[in-house]
Amino acid sequence: MIRPVGQPAAASDAPDGRKLYQQVAAAVAEAIQRGEFGPGQRIPSERELAEEYKVSRPTIREAMIALEVIGVVRSRHGSGIFVADNPPLDTPMIGLDIGAFELTEARRLFEAEAAALAAVTITDAEITTLERLIGEMERENQAHVSGEHADREFHLTIARATRNSAVADVVQSLWDTRYKAPLCMHMLERARSVGVQPRIDEHQEILAALRERNPKAARKAMRDHLGRVIDGLLRATEIDALERARAEVEAKRTDLAKRVAV
Known part of the structure; x- marks a missing residue:
C-alpha cells in the first residue's frame, strides 16, 4: 500500500x-x-x-x-x-474508477480490431454515413460543440459495420463510460477547455482505409488516431504544470530584480 x-x-x-x-x-x-x-x-x-x-x-x-x-x-x-478551504476528507471516490487515459487505451485495443473487421464487411451506405459524419464533426468543431456527438456516431457506425453485435456493444459501452465516469468526464472537459477537438484528418484516414476495404490500413489508422488522442490528453493535463513552471520562473525573475535594485 x-x-x-x-x-x-x-x-x-x-x-x-x-x-x-x-x-x-x-x-x-x-x-x-x-x-x-x-x-x-x-x-x-x-x-x-x-x-x-x-x-x-x-x-x-x-x-x-x-x-x-x-x-x-x-x-x-x-x-x-x-x-480546498473545507475539504470533505471522508468522501469516498465512488465512480472515479475509470480515467480518460485508461478508457482511451481500452478503446485503442477494441476499436482498432473493430476497424479491421469492418473493412471487410462495411457497405457503401455506411461509407456514405461516415462521410456525412465527418462533415458534421467539422461543423461541431467550428461551433465548439461539447459532447462530440458526430465523433461518437462515427466510431459506433464502424463498430456496427462489423456485423458483430458483441463488438458493437463493447464499443458503445466504452463510449457511454465517457459520459458516466466523473473522473473521465472531468479530464475530457479539461482537454476540451484548452482546445482539444476531434481531428478531422485522422478520421479521414480511417475512412480512406475502410473505403479501400483494407483491414491492415484500417487497424493502423484507428490505432494511430487513438494513440494521438492519448497524447492530446497528456498535453492537455500537462498545461497547468507548464503554466505553474512559467509562474515560478517569473516569480524568481521578479525576486532577482528586487535584489539587484538594492
Whole structure:
C-alpha cells in the first residue's frame, strides 16, 4: 500500500486492488487529514509527488484531478493545486474508477480490431454515413460543440459495420463510460477547455482505409488516431504544470530584480 507523504513506496507495494492513481489520491488525502497540508496550502508539484510516490507524472495528474472532482483540492490556473478551504476528507471516490487515459487505451485495443473487421464487411451506405459524419464533426468543431456527438456516431457506425453485435456493444459501452465516469468526464472537459477537438484528418484516414476495404490500413489508422488522442490528453493535463513552471520562473525573475535594485 502506498504510504503517506514523506514515506515513499514503490507501486509494487500496493496489492490492495485499487488503481494506482486512487492509491496516490488516498495517500495525499490522508496527509491533508493529518494536517501536513492545511486549507488553502499549495500541494507539492507534480514532479515532487511523482518522485515521492515512485509513479509517473500522468498518474499524479489523474490523482489530483480525482481529488479535485470530489472537492478535496482545487486548481488555480498558473499557480498550482491547493487544498480546498473545507475539504470533505471522508468522501469516498465512488465512480472515479475509470480515467480518460485508461478508457482511451481500452478503446485503442477494441476499436482498432473493430476497424479491421469492418473493412471487410462495411457497405457503401455506411461509407456514405461516415462521410456525412465527418462533415458534421467539422461543423461541431467550428461551433465548439461539447459532447462530440458526430465523433461518437462515427466510431459506433464502424463498430456496427462489423456485423458483430458483441463488438458493437463493447464499443458503445466504452463510449457511454465517457459520459458516466466523473473522473473521465472531468479530464475530457479539461482537454476540451484548452482546445482539444476531434481531428478531422485522422478520421479521414480511417475512412480512406475502410473505403479501400483494407483491414491492415484500417487497424493502423484507428490505432494511430487513438494513440494521438492519448497524447492530446497528456498535453492537455500537462498545461497547468507548464503554466505553474512559467509562474515560478517569473516569480524568481521578479525576486532577482528586487535584489539587484538594492
